Amino acid sequence: MLVSQYNHILVVISFVVAILAAYTALNMAGRVAGSQGIAARIWLAGGGVAMGIGIWAMHFIGMLAMDLAMSMSYDVAITALSMAIAIVSSMFALWLVSGEQLRLRRLLPGAFVMGTGIVAMHYTGMAALEVSPGIVWDKTWVALSVIIALAASLVALWLTFRLRYEAAQVALMRLGAALTMGIAIAGMHYAGMKAAQFPVTTHMHHHGINGSWLAVLVSVVALSILAITLLVSMLDARLQARTTLLASSLAEANRELAQLALHDTLTRLPNRILLEDRLSQAINKADREGTHFALMFMDLDGFKAVNDAYGHVTGDKLLVAVTKRLLLPLKGQYTLARIGGDEFVLLVEVSGPDDAASLANALVRAIDSPFSVDPYELVVTVSIGIALYPHDGKTDREMMFNADAAMYHTKHVGRNGYHFFQPSMNTLAQTHLQLMNDLWMAVERDELRLHYQPKFHAPAGPILGFEALLRWEHPKQGLLTPDVFLQLAEKTGLIIPIGNWVINEACRQLRAWHIQGHTNWSMAVNLSTLQFEQPSLVNTVLDCLALHQLPPESLILEVTETTAMNNPDESVRVLTELTNAGVKASIDDFGTGYSSLLYLKRLPACELKIDRAFVKDLSGESDDATIVSAIVALAKTLNLKVVAEGVETEAQQAFLTELGCNMLQGYLLGKPVSAQAVEELCHSPEMVKNKL
Known part of the structure; x- marks a missing residue:
């Protein structure tokens, strides 16, 4: 028998190819398992071809590494057949490990089929050698190679299934598995090569493919195919991981949007x-x-x-x-x-x-x-x-x-x-709902009215101006005061257009009185909290003044103490902008809120209005008298005029005048009346006597 020797460099290359083929198999299994439809079939076909070529190349390089000091040739058809067997076996292996489960009853037959395929690939490749007489086989080594092939297939399939998905914690395990699988595949090949014995009289035919120059070519081609396949697989895995991350981020964003769309942002309760x-x-x-x-x-x-x-x-x-x-x-x-x-x-x-x-x-x-x-x-x-x-x-x-x-x-x-x-409760609710619906139409139907309550120079005149008070001429319920409908207007947001209408109508009426000769009269308009917070308030006021050609100082905007203190810094900014334009500001219902004297000093107001609650039970020794005295003293210190509203008795009139109130307002002196009634009042002998 001829003694076979091996080219150690080619042997090492064959081991490298085997290990790289095993590592490629692990990556391909992950790509096939992680894909669906056409993409899965493409990865199965491409991965099977690359993996099969890698295993076959390891086998072929191993045969080329055998040096018998003679020229060897191979039959092209049989060589191609051995490659086809390797590719089909690889596709089968990838298909087997791409399922959701790999139970023992499926693993064992699969390992048998794959092992048989590897054995068939090896011995078909050996049959491609053109020798005469034929190779003598050592049955012991043949049996050993078959056992190694079956065991290697079993281990390879199990490891590939377990490590098919990309994960940081299995990276080292995957590398170790590739080494194990590569060594097992190469071990099977060289055991099979050990089983082949060549008689001394063997003659090699010199037609067919000459193997002397194929080693380098096959090595380069196989390594290139495996490297390219592995690179594409890794890039696809990274792209898929990135896509998965983006999909996860998108899903989280959708959950957050759903949370915002279906839940209250403050309390996190359902909306x-x-x-x-x-x-x-x-x-x-x-x-x-x-x-x-x-x-x-x-x-x-x-x-x-x-x-x-x-x-x-x-x-x-x-x-x-x-x-x-x-x-x-x-x-x-x-x-x-x-x-x-x-x-x-x-x-x-x-x-x-x-x-x-x-x-x-x-x-x-x-x-x-x-x-x-x-x-x-x-x-x-x-x-x-x-x-x-x-x-x-x-x-x-x-x-x-x-x-x-x-x-x-x-x-x-x-x-x-x-x-x-x-x-029976529906009657009240339906009345409430109907009133709300009617209020929506009140502006369009011109049902809103302004009544004007005069403000007198203390103690009894002349008239210095009026406060515009809103009324609603309801078609069925008659004249309604603000306490009936104002809360509805604030709840529905109608207070904004209604408030703008009040400013415009009050300015229009004041202009008419100025034309009649009452140029010293001013007009006070109440601002609701919601209206005061509107960014367009300043422009709305200035546009009305310009439209009706009124001097800015003739308009007084009354802001309640509570509204002014709701956002003190913003109140200071808005009122400063208005007063810089010439409009006057008044702090209404003073004493009923929780004013900060620091902010009160900063507010650019021209007057304080004492709430009627303090005037109602006013007497010389009452607590209300003490509070009113303190308010008047504070106002004088801040150079503010004082207006007392709710004056209904002569005793209140005299006491407030004595305290130093500049202006008085109340039913004793004048009730809220229509514009026409004001004009009739102006022509009365008493008003003419007091020079209005």
Whole structure:
């Protein structure tokens, strides 16, 4: 027998190719398993070809490494057949490990098929050698090579399945697996080569492919194919990881958007949109299963006063604290939603009215105790209206409307409690709703009116100006005062266009009086909190003055103390801008809020108006007299004029004049009247005597 020797460089190259083929297999398995449809089939075909060529190249380079001191040639067809077997076996292996599971009953037959394929590839390649007489095979080594092939296939399939996905924690394990698989594949090949024995009389045919120059060519081509495949696989894996990260980020962004769209940003409770969806689901479930639920409409009592007195920041903190307390008694299936402002709605499954009453009572008691909102101790209560399904409504709109009606009934009968809906409550709710609808049309229908209350130089004249007071000439209910509809206007936002109409109409009327010769008269207009916060306020006022050709100093804008202190810095800025243009500012209802003397000094006001609450019970030794005296003294120190409103008796008139009030206003001197009545008053002998 000829003694075979090996080219050590080619042997090393064959091992490198085997290891690289194994590492490529691990990456290809991940690409096939992580893809779907056409992409998965492309990766399966491309990966199988690359992996098969790599295994075949290792086998072929190993054969070229054998040096028998003679020239060797190969049959082209048989050589190609051995490559095809390697490629098909590789595709089968990739297909096998790309499934979701690889149980033992699938792993063992698969390892047998793949091992048989590798054995077939090897011995088919050996058959391509053109020798005569044929190769003599050592059955022991042949059997050993088959065992190695089967064992290597079993280990390779198991490792490839376990390590197919890219992950930082398996990187070293994947490299170790590639080394193990490469050595096992190469070991099988060289065991098979050891089984081949060539007789001394063997003659090599010199036609076919000469192997002397093929080693380098096959090595370079195989390594290139494997390297390119591996590079494409790694780039695709990185791209997929990046895509997955972007998809995850997008999904998180969508979740956040859904959270913002369906939840209140302050309290994190469901908003009106989500509540309506849950309410529809609750109705469907109740109809389907014959169950009951309660809808509780809740509104905080006294929250607006807190918000006005302490500002929106404190109000927001109070709402968060209220939310936490409302959640405490709740159990089971429920949805607590905030639908705006200080309004909350609770949707909760109940067994009957008693269950709903018990829960409502617990909610009232939870809110009733004071709230510690640093640095204040705040007190609010809650009014609750309860509607039960299906007794109090068949649709979501009916349930909401009736629960709201029950809540308004609670407010009207004393607040800080709860009431179940009764059909009679709809009368009040419908009247309330109709009034709101009528108010939307009041401006278009020219139903708003201004009455004017004169302001007298103390003690009794002459008239220095008027305060414009809003009235609504309702087509059915007659003349309505602001206490009936102003809260509705503020709640719906109508206060903005109504307030702008008041400014314009007051300026128009004042211009008419100036033309009649009363050029010394001024006009005072009240600004609501919402109107005062509008960015367009300054332009609106200046445009009205320009339109009606009025001197700016003839207009006085009255801002309540609470409104001015709501955002002191912004109030200073707005009033400064107005007074720089010549418009005067007055602090209305002074003494009823929580003024900071520091900000009061900075506010560019020309006068203070003493609230009628202090004038009502005024007497020489009363607490109100002490407060009024202090206000007058403070105003004089700040060079502000003092206007006292609500003067109804001669005693009040004399006392306020003695204290030093500059102007008086009240029913004793003049009630609010229409513009026409003012003109008639101007022609009366008494007014002419007082020179108006």
